[in-house]
Amino acid sequence: MNTTATDQLPVVVIGAGPAGLAAAAHLVERGLEPLVLEAGPAAGAAVREWAHVRLFSTWGEVTDPAAEKLLAATGWVKPDAKTYPSGGDWAEKYLQPLADVLGDRVRTGATVTGVSRAGRDRIVDADREAQPFVVHVAYADGREERLFARSVVDASGTWSTPSPAGASGLAALGEKAAADRVTYRVPDLKDPSVRARYAGRRTAVIGSGASAFTALAALADLAREQEGTRAVWILRRGISGSTFGGGTADQLPARGALGLAAKAAVDEGHADAVTGFRTEAIERDGDRLVLVAEDGRRLDPVDEVIVLTGFRPDLSFLSELRLGLDERLQAPVELAPLIDPNQHSCGTVYPHGVNELSHPEQGVYLVGMKSYGRAPTFLALTGYEQVRSVVAAIAGDRESAERVELVLPETGVCGGAGLFDQPQTDEAAEGGCCAPAPALIQLGVGSPATSGGC
Structure with missing residues (x-):
């Protein structure tokens, strides 16, 4: 050469x-x-x-x-x-x-x-x-x-460069103005000053990945110790069997456990799941914030917003x-x-x-x-x-x-579209590439006005 x-x-x-x-x-x-x-x-x-x-x-x-x-x-x-x-x-x-x-x-x-x-x-x-x-x-x-x-x-x-709360990929109306109450990172609730920000307050968590699971599990732990602490989990899609990851089928056990911890936060009532909610605006309501969806739905006011949309x-x-x-x-x-x-x-x-x-x-x-x-x-x-x-x-x-040789652990969850709710194809119904297609599950949390249905 x-x-x-x-x-x-x-x-x-x-x-x-x-x-x-x-x-x-x-x-x-x-x-x-x-x-x-x-x-x-x-x-x-x-x-x-x-x-x-x-x-x-x-x-x-x-x-x-x-x-x-x-x-x-x-x-x-x-x-x-x-x-x-x-x-x-x-x-x-x-x-x-x-x-x-x-x-x-x-x-x-x-x-x-x-x-x-x-x-x-x-x-x-x-x-x-x-x-x-x-x-x-x-x-x-x-x-x-x-x-x-x-x-x-x-x-x-x-x-x-974290992604914004807005479902369009752009910042929601009012998102930048609410910057003092919005974070794009998983908060460290072991830090006393950070803990005080969320303790006894209502927090919206926007996102559906591992970071959102981590935040939900941490807020649930705080809720068990501090009365009045509550999370509202905002999902752009419905809830299905794949929402919480691979669970026990995940070849990375800790990743599977993280999704199960998030599910426990919802099942135990520490978090309300709001589905099909695509954020359009974040409005001020005195010292609190109101999330507004593209379809006009308005959620009850929250004190903090954690945006974990990738x-x-x-x-x-x-x-x-x-x-x-x-x-x-x-x-x-x-x-x-x-x-x-x-x-x-x-x-x-x-x-x-x-x-x-x-x-x-x-x-x-x-x-x-x-x-x-x-x-x-x-x-x-x-x-x-x-x-x-x-x-x-x-x-x-x-x-x-x-000569690329690499075997990665599986999530145990496959099949269906990954980003948006769509009718399943025959291939997806048969399980796609590696596992049975997820079935919708009912969690029974939140009131009809806030849960958005599945």
Whole structure:
């Protein structure tokens, strides 16, 4: 393979989270030089913001093999593979030590503001692929810098861009004005000041994924201790057998237990389920908030709103690159059909790597949560396999890059449309890809005026 001046440049990795640091470890293992740019003040900055949340994956499922090899040389001992870390554990016992091993290859307080080809904007074809990538960086101390790279691996995730409450994908009317009472994160109810915000109050939780389950279970625990604490669970769809995840059929037991805990919160009366409610507006009612649906329904006032409707990728700093993204999910076009919740709700994803993650702009890759665009249910193991494959391709080892081997645990829930209530097809009625199609279940919670029916 011919070596060019561009080949001597580092590979810029955007984000020092699990996928980004794993990418750096694989690059080092391959004899390539990584430069990791992290916008936050420390490695794993996004993970640290949910330090209080326990993962539903064990330690054995959240560390990367190449990273483990780097760490082992320092005397690092992997935590018990069968135990479940919190976000704080993951950051302090794995991500930070890994960043420390990488040393000055990791820069914190470094926000990437733009990526392009040197001397070539998005329009220009001439000699484009021969040019290195140029990465514009703004540092926390006010400095700006222009860096050159042979390749760019964007592992910046989606944490900084949560989706709004509005069912249209836009903020609900009044949502921004109610910002003092709205949060887009699972609250840490062990923090006394945060606990006081929700104790003895009525809180709306909007969302239907693992984060919503976590919030509902935490509020139910608080309700058992603090009289007057109550949750209102807002779902855009009806409630079915798949609403609470795979339960005991989930091959990640902690993930199944999380859904069961959310179901218990509803069954025990600590939360009222409001179904088919697509938020149009959030209105002020004195010191409280009223949620209004697209169909005109108005819920009883609440004190707080927790919006957990997923995340979306920030593509603004990649606007000068030629990316091939699915028009719905904003994920790479070859990957999108494998993860599209419009088509399925399976927990498994067909093994994928560089072939599914490539773009018309050769040499740039979106990995980790960023690669999933707006799709949910991303696992760390998926990200680690992605970066292994991508780094092999960057190193010119196409055989290894295309030899993707990964088996992911199933949710135990499949069949039917993943995002919107629709009549079942014959295939869905027969169970779809891996389990019997979910049947509607009645929970018997809430009054007819607030439950919205199933």
